[in-house]
Amino acid sequence: MSKQSFLVRSDIQDLLDTLSIQKGDHVCVQCSDAFCHQVIGGAQTIIESLMDTVGSGGLLFMPTFTFSCLDPACQSIKGSVDDWKRIRENQNGYHKVLSWCDQNGELANQFLKYEGVIRTEHPVYSFAFWGFLDEKTADQKMNYPLSFSHVLRSFARNQGISLMLDMDPKYSVLIPAIAKTLNLGETAIQRAQIKKGSLNKVRTFLITKTPPNAVEEAMKYIHVRTDQILDHKVARMSLDEEAE
Numbered sequence: 001m002s003k004q005s006f007l008v009r010s011d012i013q014d015l016l017d018t019l020s021i022q023k024g025d026h027v028c029v030q031c032s033d034a035f036c037h038q039v040i041g042g043a044q045t046i047i048e049s050l051m052d053t054v055g056s057g058g059l060l061f062m063p064t065f066t067f068s069c070l071d072p073a074c075q076s077i078k079g080s081v082d083d084w085k086r087i088r089e090n091q092n093g094y095h096k097v098l099s100w101c102d103q104n105g106e107l108a109n110q111f112l113k114y115e116g117v118i119r120t121e122h123p124v125y126s127f128a129f130w131g132f133l134d135e136k137t138a139d140q141k142m143n144y145p146l147s148f149s150h151v152l153r154s155f156a157r158n159q160g161i162s163l164m165l166d167m168d169p170k171y172s173v174l175i176p177a178i179a180k181t182l183n184l185g186e187t188a189i190q191r192a193q194i195k196k197g198s199l200n201k202v203r204t205f206l207i208t209k210t211p212p213n214a215v216e217e218a219m220k221y222i223h224v225r226t227d228q229i230l231d232h233k234v235a236r237m238s239l240d241e242e243a244e
Contacts, residue, residue, distance in 0.1 A: 007039045007230065012049040015229055019163070019236040021050075026059040026131075026154035027161045028173060031107040035166035035232050043110035046165070051114075051130065059131040059154060062111060063173055065103040069094040069123045069192040071202070093195035094123035120151065123192035123203055127151045143206040146176045158240035162222075166232040169224055170215050174237060178218040180208040 021027060027050060036042045050060050067075065069091065072084040079087075092099070096119040101108035111117060111128055118138060119128040125145035129138060137153045146152065154160035155174065162172045179185035185208040193200040210218065225236045 004230065005038070009041070009045050009049055011229065012039065012046055013053065015227070015234065016049065016053050018227055019225060019234070021053055021161060021163065021236070023053065023055045024058045025054050025161055026061070026159045027054055027163050028152070028154075029060070029062045029107065029163045029165065030104055030167045030172065031165040032167055032232075033106045036106045038230060038232070043107045046107060047111055047114070054131060057132050059129060059133060059137075061127055061129040061131075061151075062108055063104050064101045064108045064112065064119055064126045064128045066094055066099045066101060066124055066126065066192075068092075068102050069099065069194075071191045071193070074190045074192075088193070091193050091200065093193040093200035094121075094126070095195040096121060096126065098195070099126075121194075122205075123194045124190065125207070142203060144180055144208060145205070146173050146180070146208070148177050148181060152177050155239050158238075160238065162235075162237035164235040164237065166234065169222070169226075169235045169237055170219065172222075172237055174222060174239075175215055175218045176208045176210050178221055179210045179214045182218070182221075184214040184217050185210045186214075 029050065031046065036046065039045050054060055072087045112119060114130060117128050117130045118133060120126045120138060120140040122140050122145045127140065137150060140151045148156040152160065152173065162174050164172060176185060188207055188209045189204060190207055191202055191204040194203055222237050222239060227234050
């Protein structure tokens with residue numbers, strides 16, 4: 001019998017069962033494009049399997065980050081002052097309907113097409129939600145956009161699950177939130193452009209950067225269950241040990 005080289009909807013559903021993801025859960029998903037490419041139906045199959053599993057009484061959400069909206073001074077862009085000026089003059093600026101996600105790419109961009117999905121207003125670190133969403137969770141603040149006081153509020157109430165599909169757990173959005181809470185990281189200033197009518201406006205905000213030692217320390221507060229499907233590692237992460 002030949003080795004399986006692709007995944008179908010039932011494989012995704014079996015994986016979710018194995019990781020104890022069920023009706024009513026609040027699941028934050030991060031997924032590599034490579035994982036999507038091995039699923040028949042791609043990101044659509046993954047998203048709809050998750051929606052079927054958590055149901056409208058649960059919450060499915062994910063980062064829809066737009067690093068392309070960051071000021072060039074905040075990116076690893078080499079060039080002259082004139083180059084940076086030209087980039088600033090030609091950036092589109094963040095628009096929650098139009099802006100393409102450049103992290104969590106295929107999954108996030110597919111997710112934004114679904115009816116009932118709500119995306120936050122942050123110009124770089126936006127999130128999108130589907131399901132049972134309260135106002136405080138969707139009210140993402142400009143400063144410290146990865147926080148347990150708003151978009152990651154489910155984790156503070158021990159309802160949240162971070163599902164990493166072919167993604168290193170150290171890249172979970174939980175890490176900077178824990179680092180901020182425990183003063184483990186480093187505060188940095190960033191700025192980005194937001195689309196306002198025919199013009200762009202610059203917004204400046206604070207974030208928590210997480211050097212390797214902060215990541216290592218933050219991981220100590222997370223309960224991780226790992227599995228593997230085909231050649232892809234997957235992880236279920238939570239702050240509540242009993243949920244495991």
